[in-house]
Amino acid sequence: MLSRRSALKAGVTTGLVGGAGLLVPYLPHAAADTTGTTAMPTATGAAPPAVIPQFGVPLTIPPVLSPTSTSATTDYYTVTMQKAYTEIVPGTKTEVYTYNGSFPGPTIKARFQRRAVIKQINNLDSSVSVHLHGGNVPQDSDGSPMNLIDPGGAKNYTYPNDQDNATLWIHDHAHHMESENVYRGLTSLYLLSDDLERSLPLPSAEYDVPLILRDGRFDATGKLVYELDDHTQRNTILVNGRPWPYFQVAARKYRFRILNASNSRIFSLKLSDNTSFIQIGSDGGLLEKPYTTANLMLSPGERAEVVIDFSGYPLGTQLVLTNPGMPGTPETGQVMRFDVTRTAVDRSSVPDSLGELAPPQTATVNRTFVLRMDEDGRQGAAAYINDKTYDANRIDTRIDWGTTELWTVTNANQYAPHNFHLHQVQFRVLERNGKAPTPDEGGLKDTVRLFPGESVKLLITFDSYEGTYPYHCHLFDHGAMGMMGNMQMG
Numbered sequence: 001m002l003s004r005r006s007a008l009k010a011g012v013t014t015g016l017v018g019g020a021g022l023l024v025p026y027l028p029h030a031a032a033d034t035t036g037t038t039a040m041p042t043a044t045g046a047a048p049p050a051v052i053p054q055f056g057v058p059l060t061i062p063p064v065l066s067p068t069s070t071s072a073t074t075d076y077y078t079v080t081m082q083k084a085y086t087e088i089v090p091g092t093k094t095e096v097y098t099y100n101g102s103f104p105g106p107t108i109k110a111r112f113q114r115r116a117v118i119k120q121i122n123n124l125d126s127s128v129s130v131h132l133h134g135g136n137v138p139q140d141s142d143g144s145p146m147n148l149i150d151p152g153g154a155k156n157y158t159y160p161n162d163q164d165n166a167t168l169w170i171h172d173h174a175h176h177m178e179s180e181n182v183y184r185g186l187t188s189l190y191l192l193s194d195d196l197e198r199s200l201p202l203p204s205a206e207y208d209v210p211l212i213l214r215d216g217r218f219d220a221t222g223k224l225v226y227e228l229d230d231h232t233q234r235n236t237i238l239v240n241g242r243p244w245p246y247f248q249v250a251a252r253k254y255r256f257r258i259l260n261a262s263n264s265r266i267f268s269l270k271l272s273d274n275t276s277f278i279q280i281g282s283d284g285g286l287l288e289k290p291y292t293t294a295n296l297m298l299s300p301g302e303r304a305e306v307v308i309d310f311s312g313y314p315l316g317t318q319l320v321l322t323n324p325g326m327p328g329t330p331e332t333g334q335v336m337r338f339d340v341t342r343t344a345v346d347r348s349s350v351p352d353s354l355g356e357l358a359p360p361q362t363a364t365v366n367r368t369f370v371l372r373m374d375e376d377g378r379q380g381a382a383a384y385i386n387d388k389t390y391d392a393n394r395i396d397t398r399i400d401w402g403t404t405e406l407w408t409v410t411n412a413n414q415y416a417p418h419n420f421h422l423h424q425v426q427f428r429v430l431e432r433n434g435k436a437p438t439p440d441e442g443g444l445k446d447t448v449r450l451f452p453g454e455s456v457k458l459l460i461t462f463d464s465y466e467g468t469y470p471y472h473c474h475l476f477d478h479g480a481m482g483m484m485g486n487m488q489m490g
């Protein structure tokens with residue numbers, strides 16, 4: 001079999017790269033794996049899995065990147081993609097891929113209608129493509145799978161920031177390589193703010209905290225082990241690049257911007273005392289109204305902004321952010337711990353109204369998309385949309401500019417969860433399994449989860465840039481196995 005790198009160089013664009021092991025169900029509550037990390041066998045017979053203590057290191061916050069220069073209309077940034085080494089397994093160093101040496105990469109803070117131009121320099125030894133997930137950007141800056149920066153090269157990406165406030169995600173999208181490139185660390189947050197958001201009395205500054213969640217498989221030497229579709233062995237949970245960290249908080253309200261940056265893990269988050277989160281935002285920005293919920297479900301690529309109020313807890317309280325009910329090991333049922341260690345003044349509040357979304361338009365075109373992958377354990381398993389694996393040179397969906405469309409997307413698998421992400425556009429979820437969605441899916445979305453047998457109806461208006469953009473399952477391994485298509489607008 002071709003390696004993934006040589007497959008890319010040879011222009012092979014279909015799912016030749018499938019892995020085995022898909023017979024292990026990964027549904028909620030499935031007994032996929034009840035062993036601990038210490039007992040897991042290795043697939044390769046190499047070093048045994050790492051043993052990493054939980055709640056042993058503090059949470060770190062990614063640095064905020066300063067522009068290298070500014071003009072009246074534009075902020076200019078320079079980012080270098082490079083390898084770096086970080087301690088995750090105690091006493092060892094893990095090689096990771098980074099933006100600017102930081103794991104995860106630095107956060108970029110952008111303003112509505114103020115352009116950002118980011119020069120991305122590739123000092124890695126594989127090709128990359130930089131995608132602004134959730135961003136409405138011109139085709140040449142979208143970071144599409146074949147628009148690559150080769151090793152030693154550089155490219156300027158221009159982001160107009162002509163959309164609502166939102167927590168966006170910069171990550172790699174190189175065809176057939178994105179799964180491994182993101183797994184190895186090519187992730188950054190991109191926070192787009194606007195006047196409406198800044199006028200709200202939400203927790204801000206040091207009380208506005210990103211939480212980038214993901215999993216990984218580490219061996220005892222500290223190596224980050226990558227195998228395609230290896231969802232049963234990525235049993236270390238990282239938050240902002242730290243394994244199961246603790247975070248010392250004041251007894252007051254915090255705003256958390258939670259991103260699931262995993263390759264394929266779906267998180268279903270709860271606080272250990274069942275206290276509710278106040279969800280204020282989702283993929284495309286703030287919700288119209290806060291939504292109080294004890295459970296946050298996030299598939300890869302989805303974001304949730306929540307407020308947690310620690311003011312009711314005595315100093316000394318330890319509150320665990322847990323991930324119960326999802327398949328995995330006992331270790332993956334824990335995410336991080338909040339330690340309430342001090343008091344602080346709190347003038348923030350969560351208003352009853354967070355803004356108004358444009359009313360949904362009427363769809364004039366209906367389309368259906370069926371997501372399916374081989375899950376019988378065959379060698380060379382592939383993944384499909386409407387029975388086709390991805391071909392970078394094929395247009396799957398032609399859209400007239402200005403049209404509003406209703407897309408029905410179904411997961412036809414028995415075991416494998418999927419999700420569905422479109423580039424360029426934010427959409428509305430009109431239905432989930434024939435019913436109105438819950439309020440966490442009631443705002444602007446760019447990624448929607450689909451457990452086996454589920455179906456969603458998405459309302460999408462294509463009135464922005466013309467050009468060709470992909471849509472795909474955002475379980476990166478599935479995208480790399482072919483679950484991706486191209487739409488052409490205009």
Ligand SMILES: [Cu+2]
Nearest residue numbers: 418473475478
């Ligand atoms: Cu999928």
